[in-house]
Amino acid sequence: MTKEKLTQFFQSMGPISAAQAEDIAIAFVPKTIAKHDFLLRAGKVSDDYLFLDSGFMRAFAYDTDGNDVTTGFYASGQIVFEVASFFNRTPSQEYIQALTDCQGWSITHQQLNALFHARPEFREFGRSVLVRGYAALKSRMLALITEPAAARYESLLHASPEILQHAPLKTVASYLGITDTSLSRIRKGPTAK
Amino acid sequence: MTKEKLTQFFQSMGPISAAQAEDIAIAFVPKTIAKHDFLLRAGKVSDDYLFLDSGFMRAFAYDTDGNDVTTGFYASGQIVFEVASFFNRTPSQEYIQALTDCQGWSITHQQLNALFHARPEFREFGRSVLVRGYAALKSRMLALITEPAAARYESLLHASPEILQHAPLKTVASYLGITDTSLSRIRKGPTAK
DNA sequence: GCATTTTCTTGCCATTTGGCAAGCCGCGCC
DNA sequence: GGCGCGGCTTGCCAAATGGCAAGAAAATGC
Numbered sequence A, B: 001m002t003k004e005k006l007t008q009f010f011q012s013m014g015p016i017s018a019a020q021a022e023d024i025a026i027a028f029v030p031k032t033i034a035k036h037d038f039l040l041r042a043g044k045v046s047d048d049y050l051f052l053d054s055g056f057m058r059a060f061a062y063d064t065d066g067n068d069v070t071t072g073f074y075a076s077g078q079i080v081f082e083v084a085s086f087f088n089r090t091p092s093q094e095y096i097q098a099l100t101d102c103q104g105w106s107i108t109h110q111q112l113n114a115l116f117h118a119r120p121e122f123r124e125f126g127r128s129v130l131v132r133g134y135a136a137l138k139s140r141m142l143a144l145i146t147e148p149a150a151a152r153y154e155s156l157l158h159a160s161p162e163i164l165q166h167a168p169l170k171t172v173a174s175y176l177g178i179t180d181t182s183l184s185r186i187r188k189g190p191t192a193k
Numbered sequence C: 001g002c003a004t005t006t007t008c009t010t011g012c013c014a015t016t017t018g019g020c021a022a023g024c025c026g027c028g029c030c
Numbered sequence D: 001g002g003c004g005c006g007g008c009t010t011g012c013c014a015a016a017t018g019g020c021a022a023g024a025a026a027a028t029g030c
Helices: A004-012 A018-025 A083-088 A109-118 A120-146 A149-159 A161-166 A169-176 A180-188 B004-012 B018-025 B083-088 B109-118 B120-146 B149-159 B161-166 B169-176 B180-188
Strands: A029-033 A038-040 A049-054 A057-062 A068-074 A095-098 A102-107 B029-033 B038-040 B049-054 B057-062 B068-074 B095-098 B102-107
Touching: A004 A018, A004 A049, A018 A120, A057 A169, A068 A169, A068 B120, A083 B120, A102 A109, A109 A120, A120 A149, A120 B068, A120 B083, A120 B120, A149 A161, A149 A169, A149 A180, A169 A180, B004 B018, B004 B049, B018 B120, B057 B169, B068 B169, B102 B109, B109 B120, B120 B149, B149 B161, B149 B169, B149 B180, B169 B180
Parallel strands: none
Antiparallel strands: A029 A102, A038 A095, A049 A102, A057 A068, A057 A095, B029 B102, B038 B095, B049 B102, B057 B068, B057 B095
16 A cells, blocks of 8 residues: 555645655554454544545444444545544544445554644645534534435435445434434335325 | 633633733734624625624524524634634635624634744644534534434523523524424423323 | 514424334355 | 344334414514
8 A cells, every 4th residue: 555645635635745745644654444343432532543545434423322323434535533532632432443444544643743733734734624524514414404314315325325335224324314214215215105 | 892701711722821812812803793793694705713702693504495594503702603614715605693792802814824823822722613613513413313302402401591592493493403393392391192 | 652573382284204023135154 | 055143124103393374472663
């Protein structure tokens, strides 16, 4: 695995030169996670800021009744980490697990902060990652409130069809805010009366 | 209006001395918004990073059917701005409106960036604001998926009872992800059969 | 102070979604 | 090849929520 996708990603998020990107990438170390293994477990402090090079992951939490609820899916080309735990150095409420074998590039909180300190252009990158995630979450929230379950499923299908290939239906359902039963019916098609 | 609450807020969010806080506060200018007036309108680029000193505000968007949906409430002591528009310099999808007469301290994007550049300690503050908002949104999202409407209403009632004093029920209902009719029934109490 | 407009409640009924349980299918394992 | 198990579907019915409309109550404007 080369650092090509990683440096490309840095450059795609803002005004960073190829040389700078390679310099920054030096601090990232390779990380492999086997299917079903965890990048983060609840109770631990997240210390991986991971660029996912290949594979799929999901984040989930348990609600008060013990049901697991998917809070996010991650495809390659994204940064995977639990924001609050990582930046506030507090125990995570969530788990992050590999849906398939995964490979990526990781950096610790301390090292990332050192980079932010040393490289002003990279700070911009860090902020963009946060802002992008925040905005995506807002838009998911709005959809959850304004769109019916079937429309939310269609959107996901268009945005990331690959997810459906790798995550069991139950997992996708809780991400959409419905039960696996309902999702199964939605997939069947328009409720023929 | 003095800058006391503003400097207190800086200090409460991280390791910033009183002297530093006052220095930073110099760049913030007072802003008054009359009840029903807008801090931000859809289509405009947000250029106010506002510390709300007194009053209540709400953010909302229109869904595809033209219904307005409350995306957030803000009480005094919070930073009010639209993350994506402000940092990406893109037109806002949302409106931010005063529910009551409001007073606060505002800074432009350019000035804020200058502060982040000049003051490392303040960068930490900026990140905390983002992370806090992000985490709050995640937790709202989880509640929306896992908790029934009545429980979400109860939580809001405990967390910010003042909001109910200033926002019409319809506004609160869309924030909770339900209709005003349902919220009215929920408030009536346990559905006595 | 009165008229107008908004906000809130409520009844009636439709729609959406959930809960449960049975059955089916596919796949790995011995 | 047969067994077991997780994952998906489906029927039946219950619960939660919505849509509409009428009327009461409260706020607003002049």
